[in-house]
Amino acid sequence: xxxxxxxxxxxxxxxxxxxxxxxxxxxxxxxxxxxxxxxxxxxxxxxxxxxxxxxxxxxxxxxxxxxxxxxxxxxxxxxxxxxxxxxxxxxxxxxxxxxxxxxxxxxxxxxxxxxxxxxxxxxxxxxxxxxxxxxxxxxxxxxxxxxxxxxxxxxxxxxxxxxxxxxxxxxx
Amino acid sequence: xxxxxxxxxxxxxxxxxxxxxxxxxxxxxxxxxxxxxxxxxxxxxxxxxxxxxxxxxxxxxxxxxxxxxxxxxxxxxxxxxxxxxxxxxxxxxxxxxxxxxxxxxxxxxxxxxxxxxxxxxxxxxxxxxxxxxxxxxxxxxxxxxxxxxxxxxxxxxxxxxxxx
Numbered sequence: 001x002x003x004x005x006x007x008x009x010x011x012x013x014x015x016x017x018x019x020x021x022x023x024x025x026x027x028x029x030x031x032x033x034x035x036x037x038x039x040x041x042x043x044x045x046x047x048x049x050x051x052x053x054x055x056x057x058x059x060x061x062x063x064x065x066x067x068x069x070x071x072x073x074x075x076x077x078x079x080x081x082x083x084x085x086x087x088x089x090x091x092x093x094x095x096x097x098x099x100x101x102x103x104x105x106x107x108x109x110x111x112x113x114x115x116x117x118x119x120x121x122x123x124x125x126x127x128x129x130x131x132x133x134x135x136x137x138x139x140x141x142x143x144x145x146x147x148x149x150x151x152x153x154x155x156x157x158x159x160x161x162x163x164x165x166x167x168x169x170x171x172x
Numbered sequence: 173x174x175x176x177x178x179x180x181x182x183x184x185x186x187x188x189x190x191x192x193x194x195x196x197x198x199x200x201x202x203x204x205x206x207x208x209x210x211x212x213x214x215x216x217x218x219x220x221x222x223x224x225x226x227x228x229x230x231x232x233x234x235x236x237x238x239x240x241x242x243x244x245x246x247x248x249x250x251x252x253x254x255x256x257x258x259x260x261x262x263x264x265x266x267x268x269x270x271x272x273x274x275x276x277x278x279x280x281x282x283x284x285x286x287x288x289x290x291x292x293x294x295x296x297x298x299x300x301x302x303x304x305x306x307x308x309x310x311x312x313x314x315x316x317x318x319x320x321x322x323x324x325x326x327x328x329x330x331x332x333x334x335x336x
Contacts, residue, residue, distance in 0.1 A: 018242045020226050022211060024210065036208060052245055059238050103318055145284065148282065149281070150281040
Protein backbone atom coordinates (compact mmCIF):
# COMPACT_ATOMS: atom_id res chain seq x y z
CA UNK A 1 0.00 0.00 0.00
CA UNK A 2 1.28 3.43 -0.94
CA UNK A 3 1.91 5.91 1.82
CA UNK A 4 1.58 9.59 1.07
CA UNK A 5 4.09 12.10 2.41
CA UNK A 6 1.38 13.26 4.80
CA UNK A 7 0.94 9.69 6.08
CA UNK A 8 4.69 9.33 6.58
CA UNK A 9 5.02 12.59 8.45
CA UNK A 10 2.11 11.67 10.68
CA UNK A 11 3.51 8.17 11.36
CA UNK A 12 6.88 9.69 12.24
CA UNK A 13 5.20 12.13 14.61
CA UNK A 14 3.13 9.56 16.52
CA UNK A 15 5.23 6.38 16.36
CA UNK A 16 6.82 6.99 19.76
CA UNK A 17 3.45 7.70 21.28
CA UNK A 18 1.14 10.64 21.70
CA UNK A 19 2.25 13.43 24.01
CA UNK A 20 0.67 12.81 27.41
CA UNK A 21 -1.12 16.14 27.59
CA UNK A 22 -4.78 17.12 27.70
CA UNK A 23 -4.97 17.82 23.95
CA UNK A 24 -2.50 15.38 22.37
CA UNK A 25 -3.72 15.66 18.78
CA UNK A 26 -3.46 19.44 18.93
CA UNK A 27 0.13 19.08 20.16
CA UNK A 28 0.99 16.71 17.28
CA UNK A 29 -0.64 19.19 14.89
CA UNK A 30 1.55 21.99 16.23
CA UNK A 31 4.66 19.89 15.58
CA UNK A 32 3.53 19.13 12.03
CA UNK A 33 2.25 22.61 11.27
CA UNK A 34 -1.22 21.33 10.52
CA UNK A 35 -4.59 21.31 12.27
CA UNK A 36 -5.89 19.12 15.08
CA UNK A 37 -8.74 18.00 12.82
CA UNK A 38 -6.27 16.92 10.12
CA UNK A 39 -4.26 14.88 12.62
CA UNK A 40 -7.37 13.11 13.91
CA UNK A 41 -8.59 12.48 10.36
CA UNK A 42 -5.15 11.21 9.36
CA UNK A 43 -5.06 8.74 12.24
CA UNK A 44 -8.61 7.63 11.49
CA UNK A 45 -7.55 7.00 7.91
CA UNK A 46 -4.47 4.95 8.95
CA UNK A 47 -6.72 2.87 11.20
CA UNK A 48 -9.32 2.43 8.48
CA UNK A 49 -6.68 1.31 5.97
CA UNK A 50 -5.31 -1.19 8.48
CA UNK A 51 -1.88 0.46 8.71
CA UNK A 52 -2.49 1.08 12.40
CA UNK A 53 -3.90 -2.00 14.12
CA UNK A 54 -4.91 -0.26 17.31
CA UNK A 55 -4.42 2.95 19.26
CA UNK A 56 -3.98 2.78 22.98
CA UNK A 57 -1.74 1.85 25.87
CA UNK A 58 1.16 -0.29 24.62
CA UNK A 59 2.25 -2.42 27.56
CA UNK A 60 5.65 -3.97 28.15
CA UNK A 61 4.84 -7.59 28.84
CA UNK A 62 8.19 -8.49 30.34
CA UNK A 63 8.17 -5.60 32.78
CA UNK A 64 4.68 -6.63 33.86
CA UNK A 65 5.85 -10.13 34.67
CA UNK A 66 4.97 -11.87 31.40
CA UNK A 67 8.52 -13.12 30.98
CA UNK A 68 7.93 -16.43 29.25
CA UNK A 69 7.67 -16.01 25.51
CA UNK A 70 7.34 -18.95 23.18
CA UNK A 71 7.31 -19.02 19.44
CA UNK A 72 5.28 -22.07 18.50
CA UNK A 73 5.86 -23.31 14.96
CA UNK A 74 3.51 -25.72 13.18
CA UNK A 75 3.69 -27.83 10.05
CA UNK A 76 0.13 -27.35 8.85
CA UNK A 77 -1.19 -28.97 5.65
CA UNK A 78 -1.44 -26.16 3.11
CA UNK A 79 -5.14 -26.73 2.59
CA UNK A 80 -5.85 -26.16 6.32
CA UNK A 81 -3.61 -23.20 6.98
CA UNK A 82 -6.24 -20.50 6.67
CA UNK A 83 -8.64 -22.29 8.99
CA UNK A 84 -5.99 -23.08 11.61
CA UNK A 85 -4.37 -19.66 11.33
CA UNK A 86 -7.70 -18.04 12.09
CA UNK A 87 -8.36 -20.36 15.03
CA UNK A 88 -4.97 -19.70 16.63
CA UNK A 89 -5.07 -15.95 16.07
CA UNK A 90 -8.36 -15.79 17.95
CA UNK A 91 -6.82 -17.35 21.07
CA UNK A 92 -6.50 -14.93 23.97
CA UNK A 93 -2.80 -15.37 24.69
CA UNK A 94 -1.67 -15.63 21.08
CA UNK A 95 -0.29 -12.21 20.17
CA UNK A 96 0.90 -12.94 16.64
CA UNK A 97 0.02 -15.60 14.09
CA UNK A 98 1.85 -15.64 10.76
CA UNK A 99 2.21 -17.89 7.74
CA UNK A 100 5.81 -18.19 6.48
CA UNK A 101 7.44 -20.43 3.87
CA UNK A 102 8.85 -23.88 4.69
CA UNK A 103 12.57 -24.27 3.93
CA UNK A 104 13.00 -27.98 3.38
CA UNK A 105 14.79 -30.05 4.52
CA UNK A 106 15.91 -27.81 7.39
CA UNK A 107 12.65 -26.13 8.28
CA UNK A 108 9.28 -27.85 7.79
CA UNK A 109 7.11 -25.30 9.64
CA UNK A 110 4.77 -22.88 7.88
CA UNK A 111 2.67 -21.37 10.69
CA UNK A 112 4.11 -19.31 13.55
CA UNK A 113 2.37 -18.04 16.64
CA UNK A 114 3.64 -16.26 19.73
CA UNK A 115 2.36 -17.11 23.20
CA UNK A 116 3.14 -15.01 26.26
CA UNK A 117 2.76 -16.06 29.86
CA UNK A 118 4.04 -15.46 33.36
CA UNK A 119 5.93 -18.76 33.34
CA UNK A 120 6.94 -21.51 30.95
CA UNK A 121 4.49 -23.79 32.72
CA UNK A 122 1.60 -21.41 32.05
CA UNK A 123 2.63 -21.08 28.38
CA UNK A 124 2.72 -24.88 28.06
CA UNK A 125 -0.68 -25.21 29.73
CA UNK A 126 -2.07 -22.61 27.38
CA UNK A 127 -0.67 -24.50 24.38
CA UNK A 128 -2.10 -27.82 25.60
CA UNK A 129 -5.49 -26.21 26.06
CA UNK A 130 -5.35 -24.83 22.50
CA UNK A 131 -4.36 -28.22 21.06
CA UNK A 132 -7.17 -29.88 22.97
CA UNK A 133 -9.78 -27.26 22.09
CA UNK A 134 -9.04 -27.28 18.36
CA UNK A 135 -8.07 -30.93 17.89
CA UNK A 136 -4.53 -30.12 16.75
CA UNK A 137 -2.94 -33.31 18.16
CA UNK A 138 -1.89 -34.61 14.77
CA UNK A 139 -0.09 -31.43 13.71
CA UNK A 140 3.68 -31.49 14.05
CA UNK A 141 4.93 -28.52 16.09
CA UNK A 142 7.83 -27.24 18.17
CA UNK A 143 8.00 -24.72 21.02
CA UNK A 144 10.91 -22.27 20.93
CA UNK A 145 11.25 -20.40 24.20
CA UNK A 146 13.32 -17.25 24.14
CA UNK A 147 16.22 -17.16 26.55
CA UNK A 148 17.76 -13.76 25.84
CA UNK A 149 16.78 -10.59 24.02
CA UNK A 150 19.86 -9.15 22.34
CA UNK A 151 17.93 -6.34 20.70
CA UNK A 152 14.34 -5.19 20.90
CA UNK A 153 13.25 -1.99 19.21
CA UNK A 154 11.06 -0.64 16.46
CA UNK A 155 12.31 -0.33 12.89
CA UNK A 156 13.30 3.11 11.71
CA UNK A 157 14.37 4.38 8.34
CA UNK A 158 16.03 7.72 8.59
CA UNK A 159 13.44 10.38 8.89
CA UNK A 160 10.38 8.21 8.47
CA UNK A 161 9.17 5.31 10.47
CA UNK A 162 8.16 2.10 8.81
CA UNK A 163 5.80 -0.29 10.50
CA UNK A 164 7.97 -3.16 11.65
CA UNK A 165 7.42 -6.85 11.58
CA UNK A 166 7.24 -7.88 15.20
CA UNK A 167 9.02 -11.20 15.55
CA UNK A 168 10.41 -11.84 18.93
CA UNK A 169 8.27 -10.22 21.47
CA UNK A 170 4.85 -8.79 21.59
CA UNK A 171 4.11 -5.26 20.65
CA UNK A 172 6.33 -2.50 21.76
CA UNK B 173 -13.28 3.75 41.41
CA UNK B 174 -11.40 1.91 44.11
CA UNK B 175 -8.13 3.66 44.84
CA UNK B 176 -6.64 1.16 47.27
CA UNK B 177 -3.15 0.08 46.42
CA UNK B 178 -2.98 -3.53 45.52
CA UNK B 179 0.14 -5.61 45.71
CA UNK B 180 0.49 -7.77 42.65
CA UNK B 181 3.31 -10.24 42.89
CA UNK B 182 4.66 -11.27 39.55
CA UNK B 183 7.26 -14.00 39.77
CA UNK B 184 9.60 -12.82 42.49
CA UNK B 185 9.25 -9.16 41.74
CA UNK B 186 6.64 -7.36 43.73
CA UNK B 187 5.00 -4.78 41.55
CA UNK B 188 2.71 -2.32 43.22
CA UNK B 189 -0.12 -1.06 41.08
CA UNK B 190 -3.12 0.97 42.03
CA UNK B 191 -6.57 -0.03 40.83
CA UNK B 192 -6.50 2.92 38.41
CA UNK B 193 -3.16 1.80 37.01
CA UNK B 194 -4.44 -1.72 36.48
CA UNK B 195 -7.52 -0.38 34.71
CA UNK B 196 -5.43 1.84 32.44
CA UNK B 197 -3.08 -1.05 31.61
CA UNK B 198 -5.79 -3.60 30.96
CA UNK B 199 -8.76 -1.74 29.52
CA UNK B 200 -7.20 0.96 27.34
CA UNK B 201 -4.97 -1.01 24.98
CA UNK B 202 -7.26 -0.22 22.08
CA UNK B 203 -9.91 2.26 20.97
CA UNK B 204 -8.23 5.35 22.38
CA UNK B 205 -10.88 8.02 21.73
CA UNK B 206 -10.17 10.01 18.56
CA UNK B 207 -11.42 13.27 19.99
CA UNK B 208 -9.71 16.47 21.07
CA UNK B 209 -9.48 15.40 24.74
CA UNK B 210 -9.15 11.60 24.77
CA UNK B 211 -7.77 11.51 28.31
CA UNK B 212 -10.78 13.48 29.54
CA UNK B 213 -13.00 10.74 28.25
CA UNK B 214 -10.92 8.05 29.98
CA UNK B 215 -10.91 10.09 33.19
CA UNK B 216 -14.69 10.33 33.13
CA UNK B 217 -15.03 6.59 32.57
CA UNK B 218 -12.68 5.95 35.51
CA UNK B 219 -14.23 8.60 37.74
CA UNK B 220 -11.00 10.53 38.27
CA UNK B 221 -9.53 13.78 36.98
CA UNK B 222 -7.82 14.13 33.61
CA UNK B 223 -4.63 15.21 35.36
CA UNK B 224 -4.70 12.02 37.43
CA UNK B 225 -4.97 9.87 34.29
CA UNK B 226 -2.12 11.75 32.62
CA UNK B 227 0.05 11.57 35.71
CA UNK B 228 -0.53 7.79 36.04
CA UNK B 229 0.28 7.21 32.37
CA UNK B 230 3.49 9.24 32.68
CA UNK B 231 4.39 7.29 35.80
CA UNK B 232 3.75 3.92 34.09
CA UNK B 233 5.94 5.04 31.21
CA UNK B 234 8.71 6.22 33.54
CA UNK B 235 8.62 2.88 35.34
CA UNK B 236 8.98 1.09 32.00
CA UNK B 237 5.63 -0.68 32.28
CA UNK B 238 4.25 0.87 29.10
CA UNK B 239 6.25 1.86 26.06
CA UNK B 240 3.81 4.50 24.87
CA UNK B 241 0.22 5.52 24.43
CA UNK B 242 -0.29 5.50 20.71
CA UNK B 243 -0.38 3.37 17.60
CA UNK B 244 0.54 -0.25 17.04
CA UNK B 245 1.40 -0.61 13.37
CA UNK B 246 0.46 -3.54 11.18
CA UNK B 247 3.42 -5.48 9.79
CA UNK B 248 4.79 -5.16 6.30
CA UNK B 249 2.57 -2.57 4.77
CA UNK B 250 5.55 -0.51 3.78
CA UNK B 251 9.14 -1.40 3.08
CA UNK B 252 10.36 -4.98 3.20
CA UNK B 253 11.18 -7.27 6.07
CA UNK B 254 11.84 -10.85 7.04
CA UNK B 255 12.29 -13.10 10.04
CA UNK B 256 15.69 -14.78 9.86
CA UNK B 257 17.39 -17.47 11.90
CA UNK B 258 20.88 -18.86 12.33
CA UNK B 259 22.17 -22.01 13.91
CA UNK B 260 25.17 -20.66 15.83
CA UNK B 261 27.74 -22.72 17.75
CA UNK B 262 27.12 -21.89 21.41
CA UNK B 263 30.57 -20.47 22.06
CA UNK B 264 30.18 -18.05 19.15
CA UNK B 265 26.68 -16.91 20.03
CA UNK B 266 27.57 -13.66 21.81
CA UNK B 267 29.92 -12.59 19.03
CA UNK B 268 27.47 -13.42 16.24
CA UNK B 269 24.55 -11.79 18.09
CA UNK B 270 26.66 -8.66 18.52
CA UNK B 271 27.55 -8.62 14.84
CA UNK B 272 23.88 -9.02 13.82
CA UNK B 273 22.85 -6.27 16.26
CA UNK B 274 25.27 -3.93 14.50
CA UNK B 275 22.90 -3.55 11.54
CA UNK B 276 20.42 -0.70 11.88
CA UNK B 277 18.02 -2.85 9.85
CA UNK B 278 17.87 -5.47 12.63
CA UNK B 279 15.18 -4.50 15.11
CA UNK B 280 14.62 -7.67 17.12
CA UNK B 281 17.24 -10.27 17.96
CA UNK B 282 16.52 -13.16 20.30
CA UNK B 283 18.21 -16.29 21.49
CA UNK B 284 15.79 -19.23 21.43
CA UNK B 285 16.13 -22.80 22.62
CA UNK B 286 16.43 -24.70 19.37
CA UNK B 287 18.97 -25.96 16.85
CA UNK B 288 18.25 -22.59 15.18
CA UNK B 289 19.17 -20.55 18.23
CA UNK B 290 19.38 -16.95 16.97
CA UNK B 291 16.25 -15.27 15.58
CA UNK B 292 16.13 -11.73 14.27
CA UNK B 293 14.00 -9.44 12.15
CA UNK B 294 15.51 -7.51 9.25
CA UNK B 295 13.43 -4.58 8.01
CA UNK B 296 14.47 -2.04 5.38
CA UNK B 297 13.01 0.34 2.85
CA UNK B 298 13.19 -2.27 0.06
CA UNK B 299 13.82 -5.96 -0.60
CA UNK B 300 17.29 -5.38 -2.11
CA UNK B 301 18.51 -3.92 1.14
CA UNK B 302 17.02 -6.80 3.18
CA UNK B 303 18.75 -9.29 0.86
CA UNK B 304 22.04 -7.38 1.12
CA UNK B 305 21.93 -7.52 4.93
CA UNK B 306 21.22 -11.27 4.89
CA UNK B 307 24.02 -11.85 2.36
CA UNK B 308 26.48 -9.92 4.48
CA UNK B 309 25.53 -11.85 7.61
CA UNK B 310 25.88 -15.13 5.74
CA UNK B 311 29.26 -14.19 4.30
CA UNK B 312 30.72 -12.74 7.46
CA UNK B 313 29.54 -15.51 9.82
CA UNK B 314 29.88 -18.40 7.38
CA UNK B 315 26.49 -19.61 8.58
CA UNK B 316 23.52 -20.21 6.26
CA UNK B 317 20.62 -17.86 7.00
CA UNK B 318 17.10 -19.21 7.26
CA UNK B 319 15.00 -16.54 5.51
CA UNK B 320 11.32 -16.70 6.49
CA UNK B 321 9.44 -13.71 5.08
CA UNK B 322 5.89 -13.11 6.15
CA UNK B 323 3.39 -14.57 3.68
CA UNK B 324 0.20 -13.87 5.55
CA UNK B 325 -0.75 -12.40 8.92
CA UNK B 326 -3.70 -13.83 10.82
CA UNK B 327 -4.59 -11.55 13.62
CA UNK B 328 -7.36 -10.22 15.68
CA UNK B 329 -5.34 -7.87 17.83
CA UNK B 330 -7.51 -6.71 20.67
CA UNK B 331 -4.61 -6.05 23.01
CA UNK B 332 -3.45 -8.40 25.71
CA UNK B 333 -5.50 -9.30 28.80
CA UNK B 334 -3.30 -8.78 31.85
CA UNK B 335 -5.92 -9.48 34.47
CA UNK B 336 -9.06 -11.34 33.59
